[in-house]
Amino acid sequence: MPELPEVETTRRWLVAHLPGARISAVTLVDRRVVERPAPEAFLRGLVGRAFTTLRRRGKYLLCDLDDGHHLIVHRRMTGNLLLREPGAPADDHTAAVLQLEDGRELRFCDRRRLGRLWLATPAEAAALDARLGPEPLAPEFTSTELARRLAGRRGQLKPLLLDQRVVAGLGNIYVDEALFAAGLHPCRAAETLTAEEVGRLHAAIQAVLEQGLRNEGTTFSDYRGAVGQPGRNQLLVEVFRKDGQPCARCGTTIVKTRVGGRGTHYCAVCQR
Numbered sequence: 106m107p108e109l110p111e112v113e114t115t116r117r118w119l120v121a122h123l124p125g126a127r128i129s130a131v132t133l134v135d136r137r138v139v140e141r142p143a144p145e146a147f148l149r150g151l152v153g154r155a156f157t158t159l160r161r162r163g164k165y166l167l168c169d170l171d172d173g174h175h176l177i178v179h180r181r182m183t184g185n186l187l188l189r190e191p192g193a194p195a196d197d198h199t200a201a202v203l204q205l206e207d208g209r210e211l212r213f214c215d216r217r218r219l220g221r222l223w224l225a226t227p228a229e230a231a232a233l234d235a236r237l238g239p240e241p242l243a244p245e246f247t248s249t250e251l252a253r254r255l256a257g258r259r260g261q262l263k264p265l266l267l268d269q270r271v272v273a274g275l276g277n278i279y280v281d282e283a284l285f286a287a288g289l290h291p292c293r294a295a296e297t298l299t300a301e302e303v304g305r306l307h308a309a310i311q312a313v314l315e316q317g318l319r320n321e322g323t324t325f326s327d328y329r330g331a332v333g334q335p336g337r338n339q340l341l342v343e344v345f346r347k348d349g350q351p352c353a354r355c356g357t358t359i360v361k362t363r364v365g366g367r368g369t370h371y372c373a374v375c376q377r
């Protein structure tokens with residue numbers, strides 16, 4: 106489940122190794138991987154183009170091309186973007202291969218086949234940017250801004266934090282971790298939060314994301330970085346997939362339930 110730290114870890118590697126590389130051919134192993142335009146136009150638009158830089162917005166990776174278009178990668182549940190050296194062995198679950206003129210390959214591999222590639226115009230990339238909420242690690246994302254975005258929102262905290270229009274880049278792992286760090290119950294009604302609790306939640310969101318970044322992402326099953334390496338943050342999580350184990354703070358057994366249709370882990374004593 107690549108979230109902000111996983112996508113950013115991939116971006117940091119690729120931005121050091123991909124700009125300047127030119128695409129010589131594209132192979133679609135599974136044409137469903139193309140979100141838009143149609144596969145033929147997608148292929149025509151990519152071949153011959155060079156990468157200029159790489160940016161991230163929420164969980165989206167934007168690969169900027171030298172004609173002003175953007176290859177947008179949305180990994181969803183199990184998608185990985187791998188940069189392989191010439192002659193590297195095939196990867197499992199490869200859905201698309203971008204061959205580079207220098208012999209390397211950029212491969213999109215995705216076990217569950219939900220991830221998508223999208224060749225976007227500048228206007229489409231701007232529209233994507235506009236419909237996403239703030240970047241949680243940007244200076245503009247203050248505690249006051251989080252309070253403003255939660256104000257008047259009815260509903261439980263966890264689904265609101267998963268809503269990419271409220272804040273961009275959080276998914277199931279880091280929301281569970283942030284709510285534990287803030288001592289807030291995932292089902293808590295957002296409108297009942299005090300300013301002090303919003304402040305704790307804001308600090309917790311930033312802390313869990315920064316820890317994820319320092320440890321190059323969380324790998325429970327499929328997530329890999331740009332050269333196939335797993336993250337290390339799974340060793341440090343406090344509640345995610347820890348159901349049945351004692352809470353590190355109070356010793357109570359961590360429980361798993363479903364909130365808004367998503368598997369949710371929390372400590373019933375520490376989180377109110």
Ligand SMILES: [Zn+2]
Nearest residue numbers: 352355372375
């Ligand atoms: Zn506890």
